[in-house]
Amino acid sequence: MAIGAKTGKTGKGTRKRAGAFRDTYFVIMAGGKGERFWPLSTDRIPKPFVSLMGRKTLIELTVDRARKIVPLTHIFVVLVREHLAIAKKCLPGLPRSNFIIQPFDRDTAPCVGLAAMVLHQLNHDAVMVVLPSDHYLPDEAGFTGLIKETVKAARRGEHLVTIGITPGRPETGYGYIKAGKKISLPPEADCYEVARYVEKPNLATARRYVRQGGYYWNAGIFVWRADALLEGLRLHMPALHDGLEKLGKVRSLRQKAGADAVFAGFEKVSIDYGLMEKAKNVLMMPAAFVWEDVGTWTSLLRVLCADESGNVVRGKNLVLDTTGCVIISDKTPVATLGVSGLVIVAGKNGILVCDASKAQEVRQIARIISKRGDR
Amino acid sequence: MAIGAKTGKTGKGTRKRAGAFRDTYFVIMAGGKGERFWPLSTDRIPKPFVSLMGRKTLIELTVDRARKIVPLTHIFVVLVREHLAIAKKCLPGLPRSNFIIQPFDRDTAPCVGLAAMVLHQLNHDAVMVVLPSDHYLPDEAGFTGLIKETVKAARRGEHLVTIGITPGRPETGYGYIKAGKKISLPPEADCYEVARYVEKPNLATARRYVRQGGYYWNAGIFVWRADALLEGLRLHMPALHDGLEKLGKVRSLRQKAGADAVFAGFEKVSIDYGLMEKAKNVLMMPAAFVWEDVGTWTSLLRVLCADESGNVVRGKNLVLDTTGCVIISDKTPVATLGVSGLVIVAGKNGILVCDASKAQEVRQIARIISKRGDR
Numbered sequence: 001m002a003i004g005a006k007t008g009k010t011g012k013g014t015r016k017r018a019g020a021f022r023d024t025y026f027v028i029m030a031g032g033k034g035e036r037f038w039p040l041s042t043d044r045i046p047k048p049f050v051s052l053m054g055r056k057t058l059i060e061l062t063v064d065r066a067r068k069i070v071p072l073t074h075i076f077v078v079l080v081r082e083h084l085a086i087a088k089k090c091l092p093g094l095p096r097s098n099f100i101i102q103p104f105d106r107d108t109a110p111c112v113g114l115a116a117m118v119l120h121q122l123n124h125d126a127v128m129v130v131l132p133s134d135h136y137l138p139d140e141a142g143f144t145g146l147i148k149e150t151v152k153a154a155r156r157g158e159h160l161v162t163i164g165i166t167p168g169r170p171e172t173g174y175g176y177i178k179a180g181k182k183i184s185l186p187p188e189a190d191c192y193e194v195a196r197y198v199e200k201p202n203l204a205t206a207r208r209y210v211r212q213g214g215y216y217w218n219a220g221i222f223v224w225r226a227d228a229l230l231e232g233l234r235l236h237m238p239a240l241h242d243g244l245e246k247l248g249k250v251r252s253l254r255q256k257a258g259a260d261a262v263f264a265g266f267e268k269v270s271i272d273y274g275l276m277e278k279a280k281n282v283l284m285m286p287a288a289f290v291w292e293d294v295g296t297w298t299s300l301l302r303v304l305c306a307d308e309s310g311n312v313v314r315g316k317n318l319v320l321d322t323t324g325c326v327i328i329s330d331k332t333p334v335a336t337l338g339v340s341g342l343v344i345v346a347g348k349n350g351i352l353v354c355d356a357s358k359a360q361e362v363r364q365i366a367r368i369i370s371k372r373g374d375r
Numbered sequence: 376m377a378i379g380a381k382t383g384k385t386g387k388g389t390r391k392r393a394g395a396f397r398d399t400y401f402v403i404m405a406g407g408k409g410e411r412f413w414p415l416s417t418d419r420i421p422k423p424f425v426s427l428m429g430r431k432t433l434i435e436l437t438v439d440r441a442r443k444i445v446p447l448t449h450i451f452v453v454l455v456r457e458h459l460a461i462a463k464k465c466l467p468g469l470p471r472s473n474f475i476i477q478p479f480d481r482d483t484a485p486c487v488g489l490a491a492m493v494l495h496q497l498n499h500d501a502v503m504v505v506l507p508s509d510h511y512l513p514d515e516a517g518f519t520g521l522i523k524e525t526v527k528a529a530r531r532g533e534h535l536v537t538i539g540i541t542p543g544r545p546e547t548g549y550g551y552i553k554a555g556k557k558i559s560l561p562p563e564a565d566c567y568e569v570a571r572y573v574e575k576p577n578l579a580t581a582r583r584y585v586r587q588g589g590y591y592w593n594a595g596i597f598v599w600r601a602d603a604l605l606e607g608l609r610l611h612m613p614a615l616h617d618g619l620e621k622l623g624k625v626r627s628l629r630q631k632a633g634a635d636a637v638f639a640g641f642e643k644v645s646i647d648y649g650l651m652e653k654a655k656n657v658l659m660m661p662a663a664f665v666w667e668d669v670g671t672w673t674s675l676l677r678v679l680c681a682d683e684s685g686n687v688v689r690g691k692n693l694v695l696d697t698t699g700c701v702i703i704s705d706k707t708p709v710a711t712l713g714v715s716g717l718v719i720v721a722g723k724n725g726i727l728v729c730d731a732s733k734a735q736e737v738r739q740i741a742r743i744i745s746k747r748g749d750r
Contacts, residue, residue, distance in 0.1 A: 038710070318743055321733070329726065335413070335740040338730035342714065351704065351721050353728055355713035358696070365710040368693060 023125040024151050026066035027115040030059055030079040030087060030133050031105050035363035036296045039350035040328070043370050048079075048133035049086045052294060053304060057090050062133045068144045069129075069151075076100055076119070078111045103260040109274040110266040112222070113233055113244045120226040121248065127155050128229065130222040130271075134294045136303040142289030149189040150223040150285050156185075159283035160232055161223040162194070162276060164216025165291045170206035174293060175199055175218040175272075177284055185283075194282045197272065216284065218272070219291055228281075236278045240266060296359035297343040297352075300326050324356065398500045399526050401441035402490040405434055405454040405462060405508050406480050410738035411671045414725035415703070418745050423454075423508035424461045427669060428679060432465050437508045443519045444504075444526075451475055451494070453486050478635040484649040485641040487597070488608055488619045495601035496623065502530050503604065505597040505646075509669045511678040517664030524564045525598040525660050531560075534658035535607055536598040537569070537651065539591025540666045545581035549668060550574055550593040550647075552659055560658075569657045572647065591659065593647065594666055603656075611653045615641055671734035672718040672727075675701050699731065 034047025041047045048059040056064070059077065066075045072093055078100045079087055087099060100118050102111060112130055119126040129147055137143045146163065154161045164177045180193035197218065201209065209215035224232075233241040243262045267274075276282055292303050301324070304312045310324040317327050318335040327334055329346035336344065343359055345352045350369060354362060409422025416422045423434040431439070434452065441450045447468055453475045454462055462474060475493050477486060487505055494501040504522055512518045521538065529536045539552045555568035572593065576584065584590035599607075608616040618637045642649075651657055667678050676699070679687045685699040692702050693710040702709055704721035711719065718734055720727045725744060729737060 318740060320736075320739065332721070332723070332726055333744065334726045334728065335744065336728045337736060337740060338733035339717065339728055342728065344726075344728050346707070346721070346726050348707070351707055351709045351719075351726060353709065353711045353714055353717065353719050358713035361695075361712060364695065365693060365712060369708065369710065 021069055021148070021151060023123055023155070024070050024074060024127045024129065025119050025123075026070060026075045026129045026131060027100075027112070027119070028059065028062050028066065028075065028077045028131050028133050029108060029111055030077050030083065031102070031108070031111055032134075033105075033363075033366070034134075035366035036360065038362055038366035038369065039345060039347040039352055042349055042366070044082070045086055046083065047294075049083065049090050052300065053136065058294065059087065059090055059133045062131055062135070063091060063094070065137060065140070065143060066129070066131065068140065069147060073098070076115060078102060078115050080105050103263040105268075106263065106266040107268045108220075108271040109233075109237060109240060109269045110243075110263065112229065112271045113237075113240055114247065116226040116229045116233075117244050117248050120230060124227065126226040127151055128222075128224060128226055130224075132220050132293075135219070135221075136292040136294055136299075137289065138303075139289035142287070146285065146287050146289065147223070153185055153189060153191065153283060153285065154223040154225060154228070157225045157228050159224070159281050160228060160276065160279055161283045161285060163219045163221040163223075164192075164284045164286045165219050166286055166288050167206075167210050167215065167217050168290070170203060170210045171217065172200055172203050172206050173295065176201065176206075176209055176215045177218050179214045179216060179284060179286070183283065190286055192284045192286070194276075194284050197277050216286055217291070219287070219293075220272070222271070222276075229275075232275050232279050232281075237269075237274050240274070297326050297345060297354070297362065298356045298359040300328075301356075326356070396444055396523070396526060398498055398530070399445050399449065399502045399504065400494050400498075401445060401450045402475075402487070402494070402503050402505045403434065403437050403441065403450065403452045403508050404483060404486055404505065405452050405458065406477070406483070406486055407509075408480075408738075408741070409509075410741035411735065413737055413741035413744065414720060414722040414727055417724055417741070419457070420461055421458065422669075424458065424465050427675065428511065433669065434462065434465055434508045437506055437510070438466060438469070440512060440515070440518060441504070441506065443515065444522060448473070451490060453477060453490050455480050478638040480643075481638065481641045482643045483595075483646040484608075484612060484615060484644045485618075485638065487604065487646045488612075488615055489622065491601040491604040491608075492619050492623050495605060499602070501601040502526050503597075503599060503601055505599075507595050507668075510594070510596075511667040511669055511674075512664065513678075514664035517662070521660065521662050521664065522598070528560055528564060528566065528658060528660065529598040529600060529603070532600045532603050534599070534656050535603060535651065535654055536658045536660060538594045538596040538598075539567075539659045539661045540594050541661055541663050542581075542585050542590065542592050543665070545578060545585045546592065547575055547578050547581050548670065548674075551576065551581075551584055551590045552593050554589045554591065554659060554661070558658065565661055567659045567661070569651075569659050572652045591661055592666065594662070594668075595647070597646070597651075604650075607650050607654050607656075612644075612649050615649070672701050672720060672729070672737065673731045673734040675703075676731075701731070 030048040034041035037047050041050045049057050051057050063075055076098045081101050100115055119128055150161045176198040178195040180195035183191045185191050246262050247259055300312050306312050313319055313327045315329040316333050317329055320337045322336040323340040326343045332346055334344055341356045343354045343356055405423040409416035412422050415425045424432050426432050438450055451473045456476050475490055494503055525536045551573040553570040555570035558566045560566050621637050622634055675687050681687050686694055688694055688702045690704040691708050695712045697711040698715040701718045707721055709719055716731045718729045718731055
């Protein structure tokens with residue numbers, strides 16, 4: 001039986017808002033270490049709290065996106081306790097109770113489950129829009145429009161809705177979703193069952209996907225009723241569901257130290273792997289808007305405006321005879337001469353000089369530096 | 376007539392020292408902008424005052440070399456006024472009056488001429504050992520031994536003595552001296568007339584020089600009596616000599632503002648070009664010790680100990696999958712990954728990332744940054 005059926009509390013202060021999205025809540029996942037964005041991100045200040053695109057931090061940009069649809073009171077941020085202080089600093093307007101604290105990072109399944117539990121207790125009709133905090137989504141209107149459609153679809157409670165991005169190129173760095181049977185749902189949005197999930201493909205396979213059509217990038221954006229998600233967990237991740245039920249019985253869920261023990265027992269597993277790939281009621285809604293995962297320094301070459309030499313430069317830097325480089329230094333000026341295909345990032349914790357093709361391996365550096373104790 | 380014949384002052388306090396080198400003085404040229412060592416050297420802190428090899432600045436290392444032969448009171452530093460403060464800070468033990476101040480930098484001929492004037496007024500028998508402040512000379516005993524020989528040869532007053540380094544490789548970055556007729560001088564040192572000076576050769580020519588023998592690197596180290604140098608200037612650089620005579624009549628030469636006008640009139644010319652290539656009484660003494668000009672960041676690859684991957688690393692840096700790089704950062708740690716043949720230097724004024732083959736062009740960067748006003 002779903003946790004939702006057991007917890008009898010009625011959401012308070014959430015029903016006052018009229019309109020189509022009065023039961024909609026955004027859940028922003030602010031987890032992850034962001035090791036691949038060393039030196040700007042560190043153990044203490046992970047990626048969501050770093051300004052990678054412009055002045056605002058990634059989490060601020062994500063909250064801005066959510067505010068197009070719901071008020072701040074309906075925006076929740078899930079994070080680990082160590083990052084609460086920096087998160088509050090980045091988001092001074094967000095109510096304290098909208099930070100959902102995980103004792104440990106256990107990947108996205110426990111994170112999403114915990115948020116579902118909290119929201120279900122708040123509002124039995126809660127619909128959750130789950131957003132990672134490291135996406136590039138420049139088409140605000142397109143994003144807002146589609147999210148509204150997904151909420152309408154999810155509100156009915158039958159489906160777990162996910163977004164599939166129409167691929168703009170044969171990208172090998174993203175997972176794909178193969179669309180299955182087309183489904184007609186009121187209000188007539190374009191919807192598909194999921195045939196299967198595909199891990200990051202090689203280039204030949206990715207090219208075939210793009211040529212063939214019917215394959216979409218897995219954006220990791222999910223929309224569902226909180227009770228539908230909890231029911232999905234009950235069916236496919238019963239251990240996690242049991243743990244969440246225990247947590248649900250704790251009166252003050254968010255601050256209780258007892259939660260630590262329960263959380264410690266959770267398996268570290270993503271919601272994609274743990275639930276989405278197994279559930280039969282997943283619905284994919286294709287998106288035509290531009291989306292990129294901001295996963296490594298080189299992803300900035302795609303999402304920021306490169307100059308005529310193909311460089312992305314931020315800060316008062318001096319760039320001579322330089323091509324295809326990411327150069328970021330907000331304080332000390334960087335001067336480059338005769339180099340190409342490098343990532344150069346200077347922050348107070350360190351200076352990175354790395355071949356662009358090795359951007360994935362920057363996490364190695366972050367780990368070594370973190371162990372060494374200088375950040 | 377040489378200035379020496381007109382100025383009638385007797386050196387005071389310099390005759391007390393007994394021994395073979397009581398009339399010997401070292402003149403360290405601390406000029407130059409060191410633009411090629413940006414970001415560690417800047418307009419305000421040029422190369423001689425920067426620590427490029429170990430903890431000591433280049434000028435400290437040069438003074439240490441001189442002290443093997445003469446006391447501090449016999450060591451003079453020629454510099455421009457703007458650098459007096461930093462020079463005094465680097466060399467707290469050097470008497471204030473041993474800093475010879477040039478109103479402007481006019482290359483080495485006026486610099487050396489001014490020093491000769493000062494020393495000749497101090498001691499009519501003064502022998503000057505002129506040292507640039509950016510040399511790598513690890514063989515202390517070899518250096519000291521040869522300098523003593525040159526002083527003995529120069530003391531007789533007939534010759535302007537220069538040192539030629541036996542080339543260890545066909546270097547295209549140095550000028551060469553072709554040895555002429557062998558001369559026998561007491562105390563039987565190996566001495567040659569100079570057949571000719573050769574500008575930096577191309578690789579084929581440099582290889583021929585090394586194969587053929589009789590060619591030496593021009594180290595820019597000179598030893599002569601002050602009066603012999605002034606006589607040389609009178610013959611070959613009469614305008615400079617006239618100016619120095621005027622300066623010689625000023626009572627307090629080193630502080631007089633009137634010197635500015637005279638100095639402003641001096642042509643910017645090197646002592647090699649202005650005098651050495653023309654004088655008939657030049658004597659070259661070959662040196663077998665290791666010598667390198669520390670002219671660019673990449674010269675550090677030769678003079679500092681490279682690790683097994685061919686990197687020269689200074690500071691608490693993290694070097695992964697990196698070869699043939701110079702990596703210097705004393706404060707903020709630099710992490711490199713998958714790069715080769717780069718010069719990476721971080722200082723408080725800026726961060727340089729430059730292809731090793733472009734090290735000569737770093738001056739461009741220094742000039743632009745200097746104009747821009749951020750140092």
